[in-house]
Amino acid sequence: MLENWNAPPFGMNRNIVYNNAIKYKICIENQNENCILRHNPVFYYSLRSGTGMQIPDISRRVACDCPVFVFCKSLGNSYFMQNAISFIKGCFQLTRPVNLIIGFLSIFIGGFVTGSIDPLARLILACISGTLVMAGANVINDVYDLEIDRVNKPQRPLPGGRVSVVFARFYAVFYFIAGCAVAAFIHLPGFCIAVTASVWLYLYSWKLKRTVLWGNFTVAFITGLAFVYGGLAIGRWKQALVVGIFAFFFHFAREIIKDMEDMEGDRSDGVVTLPIRYGIRHAQIGVTLLIAALLGLTVYPYLAHIFNRLYFMVVLAGVNPVLCFVVISMWKDAGPKNLGRLSTLMKADMLVGLIAVYLGS
Secondary structure (H helix, E strand, O other), X not given: OHHHOOOOHHHOOHHHHHHHHHHHHHHHHHOXXXXXXXHOHHHHHHHHHOOOOOOOOHHHOOOOOOOOOOXXXXXXXHHHHHHHHXXXXXXXXXXXXXXXXXXXXXXXXXXXXXXXXXXXXXXXXXXXXXXXXXXXXXXXXXXXOHHHHHHHOOOOOOOOOOXXXXXXXXXXXXXXXXXXXXXXXXXXXXXXXXXXXXXXXXXXXXXXXXXXXXXXXXXXXXHHHHHHHXXXXXXXXXXXXXXXXXXXHHHHHHHXXXXXXXXXXXXXXXXXXXXXXXXXXXXXXXXXXXXXXXXXXXXHHHHOOXXXXXXXXXXXXXXXXXXXXXXXXXXHOOOHHHHHHXXXXXXXXXXXXXXXXXXXX
């Protein structure tokens, strides 16, 4: 009889399916709702697979006449497929694809601004390696931010129950290891940077982000390092260093704005950030000083003939006006909704800045 069974989901052992099916049938016969809840096949398989799928309403459960089954045909297959798709989407969202695209472009432009992308193979490997490490960092960040996200972002995959915390941890480690493995094919310095960045980003999610300014500094530094990483991959890092410094100031300011936005959730999780320790006003002053320094620095590459006039025009028309608007709007309205919009606006402005550097090289 066992030979005729369909394969259980996620490679589950058939004996497990058989034993649970018998228990489920006995539960149905005895009309024991707690027992039905525990051994219902749809819930049981999702629990065993670690996908964190939700329990269906008890009135929708369907009993099968035969104890040899994988899912109840009328409900199980469709329910499992819906949650499997939700699980896959959740895994994709955990990596924060928009941030990964920005990271990939940052590393590539870090190589491009040096005046050559030769050897191209090494630069592409650096882009892939950095993107994988960044994906791991984004996933592990959501793991350690779970309690905060329950308050601030309950629709995220982990607080929403679409992906389990246990799976997310392994998922993050996989990306870190994959990123370092790819970096090993570049050269030894590239591999060392990838390993160092992976460890540092893990420490950031675990401890550093819950300390005043150190977490902000880490994100800004790693982002700036991405440009230098691209230049280093092809043996010319000095030119990329200029862009890396811009990225450092830009992200330092944005991280403080995000801290101001997330104050409620951070307080509930015991996180000590600049606005929580010293107040909103001091955080606003910090952001203003960082953006003011950045506005001054954006002129230097043009005056020093590092980038051409096209870079300067795009910066003056598309980058700096947005930064000025962010400062003015932040002082007028320091509410979470407005700060969230400003954070998103700065993310878009990053892309404009990368385009300026690309056109000006």
